[in-house]
Amino acid sequence: MIPVSHVLVYSVILFGIGVLGVLIRRNALIMLMSLELMMNAANINLIAFSRYLDNVAGQVFAIFVMCVAASEVAIGLAIAVALYRNKNSVQIDYFNELKG
């Protein structure tokens, strides 16, 4: 098995790519996909530590994270469809009504 620090670095890289996607893209759908990537990076940590500490609780937590991620995607995509109905676009440039 590889050292656990390599897994941590890998999941930090995946998390960073997810943060990057949320920060630089202007398409709401791709921002949602990047959120999923961040959740998966957290899941990799949970599962790696579950293997390294020989404790199954990490895998159970990963199941709950997946559950939350699935419901988040369902709600997020429903919001995206509702926004598209309102503004005829999913670019975040058009959603600026709350700006002061």
Next chain:
Amino acid sequence: MEALTQFLSHYLIYIIMGLSVATALGIVFSKNAVHSVISMLFTMVLIAGVYLLFDAEFLAAVQLLVYAGGIIVLFLFVVLLVALHKLENLRLYNTYSLFSIILVILLIVILGATFLTMPFGEAPKVVSNIVAGGSTEAVAMSLYTKFILPFEIASVLLLVALIGAIILTKSGAEQ
């Protein structure tokens, strides 16, 4: 043949990790949103491979079913629904992209250096709690005894998400 198995058992996980980082970059930097979805599909399958190499067979199957099977199809459906071809001449990236990229690279370097210097060490060769009778059985035993309350709350959460998604997409059509 022996050398190949030896090589794979040591380096397969690094190969999968590298490929999944490449496809994850494909999610963020694709011009076409459909290509992003396809990249995400590959990323999720490769992450399922990583789970498999960490003796989490059940989680790998759930990852394939939930992400590669469900969420990707949902994303593809919405991406095709919102007619992205009309958005092609719009700006792809934010104004402060370069600043964001520098910040994220800084984050990765700082956190990565911290993790590499931590004395975590190697994994145990034998894992009795997880692999005794397969990790699926161990997960089920834990999920239905110790974690029964969070499990029930998760089912309510999924129900709420289901109803919420239906109401959110329905109310627009009635107005």
